[in-house]
Amino acid sequence: MNETSLEKHPESKDLEVVLQKEITIYLHRSLPLCIVLAFDKYKPWYYSNFIQIFSYTNERGYIELNYLEPRDCASEILDMICLGFPLLKHVNNIIDYIIENINMGYYLVINVDEYYLPNKWACNKIHFIHPSLIYGYDNQTQQLKAIGFNQNIFQEITFDYSQFSEAYDNGKIHYKNSAPWSEWSAIQLMRPKNFEAEYPFSLENFIRELKNYLFSTGDSKKLYSFDYHDSQVEYGFRVYDVFIKSLEDLLQGSITSDYRAIHLLAEHKKCIYDRIGYVISTYKLTGEIVALHEEYMSIVKLFDIIRIKILKNLKAFGNSNIYNPNVNQLNPKQKAKVEDDIKRIKEYKDTEYNILLKILHQLELFFNTK
Numbered sequence: 025m026n027e028t029s030l031e032k033h034p035e036s037k038d039l040e041v042v043l044q045k046e047i048t049i050y051l052h053r054s055l056p057l058c059i060v061l062a063f064d065k066y067k068p069w070y071y072s073n074f075i076q077i078f079s080y081t082n083e084r085g086y087i088e089l090n091y092l093e094p095r096d097c098a099s100e101i102l103d104m105i106c107l108g109f110p111l112l113k114h115v116n117n118i119i120d121y122i123i124e125n126i127n128m129g130y131y132l133v134i135n136v137d138e139y140y141l142p143n144k145w146a147c148n149k150i151h152f153i154h155p156s157l158i159y160g161y162d163n164q165t166q167q168l169k170a171i172g173f174n175q176n177i178f179q180e181i182t183f184d185y186s187q188f189s190e191a192y193d194n195g196k197i198h199y200k201n202s203a204p205w206s207e208w209s210a211i212q213l214m215r216p217k218n219f220e221a222e223y224p225f226s227l228e229n230f231i232r233e234l235k236n237y238l239f240s241t242g243d244s245k246k247l248y249s250f251d252y253h254d255s256q257v258e259y260g261f262r263v264y265d266v267f268i269k270s271l272e273d274l275l276q277g278s279i280t281s282d283y284r285a286i287h288l289l290a291e292h293k294k295c296i297y298d299r300i301g302y303v304i305s306t307y308k309l310t311g312e313i314v315a316l317h318e319e320y321m322s323i324v325k326l327f328d329i330i331r332i333k334i335l336k337n338l339k340a341f342g343n344s345n346i347y348n349p350n351v352n353q354l355n356p357k358q359k360a361k362v363e364d365d366i367k368r369i370k371e372y373k374d375t376e377y378n379i380l381l382k383i384l385h386q387l388e389l390f391f392n393t394k
Contacts, residue, residue: 033123038160038169039131046294047074048178049287053091055133055157056098058171059214066101066216068225071302073097074295075233077288078247079258079266087270087281089263089288092242094249101223103215108208109196118192119185122168123161125213132158133212136191137198143174143181153195153203156181230303231387236260237296238380263289264373271366277353283335290331293324293376300383313386316379323376330368337361 042062048054060066076092091097096104115121122132135155138144146152156172168183183191199206236243240260247257258266267289270281300317303309341358354362 033127033163035164036160036162037123037126039126039129041131041157041159041171043171043178043180045178046298047091047291049284049291050090051133051155051172052095053093053097054178055155055171056096056102056214058157059102059131059159059216060098063216065220065222067223069101069223071299072223072225072229074292075230075299076237076243076246076260077263077292078242078260079263080250080252081256081266085273085278085280087266087285089267089281089285090250091288091292092246092259094246096249098214101217103213103217105213106209107211107213109199109206109210112196112210118189119161119168122158123163126159126161128215130213130215133214134158134192135195135199135203135206135210136188137194138191140187140191140194141183142187143183145173145175151194151198151202153199153206156183225302225306227303227307227391230299231384231391234296234380234384234387238377238384261373261377264369268366268369271362271369275354275359275362283338286331286334290324290327293320293327296380297321297324303387307390309386309390311386313383313390316383316386320376320379320383323372323379326368326372330365330372334365337365 039059040062041058044054044057044061046061047057057070060070073093074091078090078092080088080090082088096106098104118134122134125132133155135153138146138152138154139148139150141147144152144154146154154173156170158168158170160169161167162169165182166185168185168188170181170183171179172181173179174181195203195206195210199210235241237260240258240262242254242257242259244254247254267281267285270285273280297317297320300313300320304314304317337358341354
């Protein structure tokens with residue numbers, strides 16, 4: 025970066041962000057939410073979403089669990105521009121490009137080769153193209169300010185200009201193997217829409233989505249952006265059966281899911297708890313629904329415990345890389361642990377269903393929505 029380009033901009037600038045840790049399993053969700061949740065006017069939007077979940081089973085029998093929201097989940101409230109590497113050929117200096125866009129109010133989600141970034145697990149190991157959210161810069165320290173995974177922990181990080189430039193340039197070379205989506209979305213520019221009013225919370229939508237989760241009802245419109253066929257998808261509570269099947273596959277030494285599945289299930293319980301709490305608070309509800317809400321916290325805690333347990337089991341079973349599990353045939357002691365996990369998941373599923381059914385009934389009584 026030359027001195028002339030530095031002089032065109034303020035010495036440093038940070039856009040408003042918050043290090044949210046409510047939804048972290050997929051960066052295409054978690055990074056935009058670090059922008060969204062920095063603005064109070066978008067909180068009703070956040071609590072209106074991330075209620076329904078789905079599972080997708082590919083042709084090899086491998087499963088993915090995710091929230092049933094469009095891939096670009098925040099496009100309703102953020103202006104979003106996706107640029108693939110072929111459309112970025114004019115960008116000769118990525119640092120200049122970042123600074124120019126930040127000064128126009130744009131956050132940048134950038135895919136780079138983390139082989140060249142010392143605070144990444146892939147550093148000096150493999151060419152791994154992965155995104156981080158860039159929200160600020162400091163020309164004095166020659167550093168970018170970002171949010172992303174740092175040694176597998178979702179947190180704020182800084183990147184030296186020179187190292188980030190090298191990571192970006194090499195990302196253009198290696199992306200086709202590890203991040204083919206960079207062909208059309210290597211950089212996402214995001215900026216909150218100009219409309220200043222608070223996003224309107226829809227109680228009707230909340231109750232409908234809660235019903236959809238409970239009764240495993242799909243939504244082809246929301247699924248469309250994933251390019252998945254309905255025949256390979258299950259919704260809501262049926263997702264549990266898909267996950268339990270993956271644990272049963274594990275008993276046979278077959279890997280059909282990884283740590284992200286149980287992490288999402290556990291994360292989703294907290295989402296449900298927070299959204300019910302938001303409705304109780306917003307509409308000043310009292311009585312049995314308050315007690316049921318607190319009872320649901322037991323589900324949140326139980327799933328967090330079993331999430332940690334299953335992750336430890338995967339590592340103990342010979343999982344050398346949490347991104348690509350490699351578990352050998354299990355011995356009797358290991359099988360007993362998995363069988364216990366299956367039993368507990370089934371119990372928690374039934375308990376959760378019963379609590380939410382009572383909560384739904386209370387909501388219908390309060391708002392006469394049957």
